[in-house]
Amino acid sequence: MVYLVVRAGQAGGDRVVDVLTRARTWELAANTVLLVVVVCLGCLVLGVATAVAATRVRLPAPRAWWVLASLPLAMPSYITAFAWLAAWPGINGFWPLVGVMVLACTPYVTIPVLAALRLADAGPEDVARTLGRGPVAAFTTVTLPQVLPAALAGSLLVALYTLSDFGAPALLRFPAFTWAIHSSYTGSLDRVTAAVLALLLTVLALALVLAERRVRRRTSAGRAVVATRRSVPVTLRPWATALVATGLAAVAALSLLLPLGVLAGRIVRAGTTPDWADLARSTVTTLALGAAAAALVVVLAVPVGVLAARYRGRAVGVVESAAYLGHGLPGIVVGLSLVFLSLGLVPGLYQSAPVLVFAYAVLFLPKAIGATRAAVERVPTSVEEVSRTLGRSALGTWFAVTGRQAWPGIAAGGLLVAVTTMKELPATLMLRPIGIDTLATDLWQHTSLGTYGAAAPAALLLVLAASVPAWFLSERGRR
Secondary structure: OHHHHHHHHHOOHHHHHHHHOOHHHHHHHHHHHHHHHHHHHHHHHHHHHHHHHHHHEOOOOHHHHHHHHHHHHHOOHHHHHHHHHHHOOOOOOHHHHHHHHHHHHOHHHHHHHHHHHHHOOOHHHHHHHHOOOOHHHHHHHHHHHHHHHHHHHHHHHHHHHHHHOOHHHHHOOOOOHHHHHHHHHHOOOOHHHHHHHHHHHHHHHHHHHHHHHHHHHHHHOOOOOOOOOOOOOEOOOHHHHHHHHHHHHHHHHHHHHHHHHHHHHHHHHHOOOOOHHHHHHHHHHHHHHHHHHHHHHHHHHHHHHHHHHHOOOHHHHHHHHHHHHHHHOOHHHHHHHHHHHHHHHOHHHOOOHHHHHHHHHHHHHHHHHHHHHHHHHOOOHHHHHHHHHOOOOHHHHHHHHHHHHHHHHHHHHHHHHHHHHHHOOHHHHHHOOOOOOOHHHHHHHHHHOOOHHHHHHHHHHHHHHHHHHHHHHHHHHHO
């Protein structure tokens, strides 16, 4: 934030006003807001529907549907956009971008809702059924409100990811803020315009965070309950079961099979042998950076998530909102700001792994905060009070009661960070140590030269590497 203000202030107030009053600026703002709204609605509907189908309907191979619902996290949006362009040349614009972003971001809603539905108390739904409500009405009025906070936390991540994504809008040629900011930085080197646009993007991110907090306060009060009975999947008629399975399979085909098939086809058509030693080094670097970022982010997110779940007040709200803003900024802005900071304060850290991992923490902290907050909110405060009355300290109660029940959600946040770190591109390009490459930077270097066949192995390995934490995430949620 300091970097953006300094950059904008260097040009003077007249230049800033000129950028703010341009018709193009407000066109970009309208495009970005519309994109965020439509993608969030699509992810919310598709994510909740997928979670309900996987948990409440008896399907063949139930474990496979959990995995298929989580694995799209491993597919970067720019790879999905590339696959769609290869399959349907010439598509571009708003609706193709919405389709790509919904497929890429829906797991941010699906995974927390899957876990919340498995933990939801089915007792009140049984009571509603005995009072005359049908199965759909009982679910929507009793069970759905129990999982709404988790869905809202996921929707906020979807909104912030959509705000900050650059690759898919650029490939599908949709004029959003991120595309304009990247063009200003790399094309015209107009950093003042880019800084002003990035500040507007930050304002949009802050508005999203504040709106989510307001809605969450209205929906999460009193939702922490001890489940008296867990729901069991229902058996539908054969044609209905087949219809549900076909819908889930179609989503998996568009989000997973199509991109993987396109990548495999590019490798076959290239007819060259990849440099497997270089790819192995990039894979190890990618996994190591993802693990380091996940560990740092969890350490930073737990205090913020616990405060947000257990305490109210302006100070807590400011801390939580500020922590979310990094995810709304383009990676190139965070990268440039840390170049500015490291060169100005500790030049020896410039282009070092610690600065790069810290950049990941700034960008992806909200993923762990949202998961931690939702997990802690589900632990009843009465259980903590009993622990305190039995003589445990606040810290002892955390380790023995709250942390023990909330740790699956905290671990899920760390896995989300690891997956997203592996796919991050702009900040990695700017801050990685000299001579060190990740699979994402390998992919970018080949595609920027137009050698798509050589880029395909790196893209395929990136998806496979990111699939490892995504698979663990699905297993954690299922259990």
